[in-house]
Amino acid sequence: MALDKNQIAQRIAREVQDGYYVNLGIGIPTLVANYVREDIDVEFQSENGVLGMGPFPYDGEEDADIINAGKQTITTLPGASFFDSATSFSMIRGKHVDLTILGAMEVAENGDIANWKIPGKMVKGMGGAMDLVASAENIIVAMMHTNRAGESKLLKKCSLPLTGVGCVKKIVSNLAVLEVTAAGFKLLERAPGVSVEEIQAATEGALIVDGDIPEMKF
Amino acid sequence: MALDKNQIAQRIAREVQDGYYVNLGIGIPTLVANYVREDIDVEFQSENGVLGMGPFPYDGEEDADIINAGKQTITTLPGASFFDSATSFSMIRGKHVDLTILGAMEVAENGDIANWKIPGKMVKGMGGAMDLVASAENIIVAMMHTNRAGESKLLKKCSLPLTGVGCVKKIVSNLAVLEVTAAGFKLLERAPGVSVEEIQAATEGALIVDGDIPEMKF
């Protein structure tokens, strides 16, 4: 069965390693924080200027001056710091952030990603996404494998305006975990009960299936 | 009579206007602070990372962590701030410092300045001088008009490696106040008792003498 958003986040959380500084995008990526193992040390960075984010505040303790990049009220943990936007992107551009997890509208088999604009329809802007994808060495995309019409979002070539070129390394979708390789999307894991054929049918870009593909573990 | 170093500083102090942020170089420029009018508001910046410098500390109150660019122990005044070197040069390069006063070994009639190196003999380095002269819109040079051998230091062309090109606007020497113009050194004021002829004799570069040249006032 295909994963729900929380399960996608849960699977991605397994990619987070001890000692990682992690930037989480808006949407599914934000949920990843809920599933990171408690026996490893991880710090969350938000590009609006905070390192060491904690959970949401208790009701009544929210502070307009302490938010994340999704404009949500947050708290900070001991060891946290606040800083200006230029410093925040120094962390990102300077490769001090170890892992970037973000959503996508489309990913191409060469690692191109599109997630900021649908010409003539939706123009919210790229926020920090272009800086993140241009700089991060370790980018995981959290996404649905297909759109509502059932069309693949893992493409030969993106149709929407790009956010970055050749930058996505790994995708965790509702159907599969895939690695972006020189030859295309390499299938690493299947969602429980989802067949290789179903994944193949939902993938427009080149899908590489090498041997037996295990089911995901959480 | 030619000015001494303190008198050069005293004359330069008259160029300091209300509301100026001023960077003072090592040597004669440092003395300028002693002569600035007390009825105007001026702040001194030192490129090692302090704005709002005050006088030297009282004996016993000196702090190894609070020095100026000449490595002298200093104090700060109310409203002072400390910052890192990149921020300090943002102030300088970004033209937030209003006036730079520094020494020179040579100045050319086109505003070139040399003050950091005598090949094969003295190589102390440029410190912040190259940043200062390349960025400041208002540079006053404090210098002796001639070297110990009596040779002019206000030249047609600098013989020493340059610190900056076409940047000096004004010179206060022991003999005269001069403005650097497109046509050369324009004589503005004479040191008390020093004749135009004496200044002419001490100036290798083009000297422009336009009408009566008044004596300096302090």
Add this chain to the structure above:
Amino acid sequence: MITKKVTGVDAALEGVESGMTMMLGGFGLSGIPENSIAKLVALDVNNLTCISNNAGVDDFGLGLLLQKKQIKKMVSSYVGENAEFERQMLSGELDVELIPQGTLAERCRAAQAGFPAIYTPAGYGTEVAEGKETREFDGKMYVLEHAFKADFAFVKAWKGDAAGNLVFKGTARNFNPNMCGAATITVAEVEELVPVGTLDPNQIHIPGIFVQRIFQGETYEKRIEQRTVRTRD
């Protein structure tokens, strides 16, 4: 000490004219110069170019200027919370230049620090880089982005003093420090104007040299955009 204190928002915005380019600090509605924006609305200046990471919401922040059609052009990284904005943009009434957030921050910092341009990897290979110079360094491609030029920068700090020194709080800091000294005139509004000498010189986020005018804002709504909370166990 050089004083930057002005009597209030009226004096702080003296010289503001239609057609000017403004930088405005803030991320979402956090750390926005509320009092300066209110005054811009009251002054009824128009044809403004606004450099600001976001465009407010319909009834707060820059949304107030958008409602009155005072803005000709927005330079932002993210504008997704504002229906009137979207309407004006899609209808062509409003010119919008969307740029990466880190590029926005650094083009401000370049102006502050006297750099003419920077090379950033953000946006390479995308429409953001179209028509811009690109260049390879060490096998990676970068886009040349120029320093902003602005007439006024409006920033909001937590505390400040008459010398213009500023201290920010939490993530309300964001773009505010990077915009100080990045325009011809920087206007800082603060929640609390404290006596000179009470701010620790080691702990000043923006030295007063980067600020031309400072005043204490009359009121701060500090609206929260996404109130997310958890319940106590």
Add this chain to the structure above:
Amino acid sequence: MITKKVTGVDAALEGVESGMTMMLGGFGLSGIPENSIAKLVALDVNNLTCISNNAGVDDFGLGLLLQKKQIKKMVSSYVGENAEFERQMLSGELDVELIPQGTLAERCRAAQAGFPAIYTPAGYGTEVAEGKETREFDGKMYVLEHAFKADFAFVKAWKGDAAGNLVFKGTARNFNPNMCGAATITVAEVEELVPVGTLDPNQIHIPGIFVQRIFQGETYEKRIEQRTVRTRD
């Protein structure tokens, strides 16, 4: 929280080898990483390239490494206080690259912030710009200067915590913050390692993400180079 605390200077300098490029904070003798320098002397590594604004004095700071001829090349802006330095330089034993102080700071910051190069006006038309690319922007000439690449950065802060957060004091701040995160490994030594959570998150000069190792130095001499005082009236 990710901990950066190591047991002491021995662990902090693990991996240091001859031939490496080091950044060292400090201005004159103020804010220099005294304990790390002492350990570099003890380790007897040589052929080092040192990026540091100054070169210490004969018997303190980087002068200690120069005495033992451990330094192959210095990249500095001002080296005027060191007789042994001058002797090695004039004799050709020591390779010296003198660069403008603001350029030095910004080449560090570029490395920290992921910029490949910057355009600065400093040094244009001088021998500093020889062989370098120059370019005009808005009628002014600039020199292209590249980000430093270094193996280790050694910085000294006043206070720090196990998360690697740093706070500096007075003008001992100088280049130290700009070098954090500008090398493969940043080693911070602090006068006082305080418990995590005691530093105000608003008042951290360098967030821990820019620091790989932190330790409390055993002793600090904090020598004064030019003791200038006035007498009481």
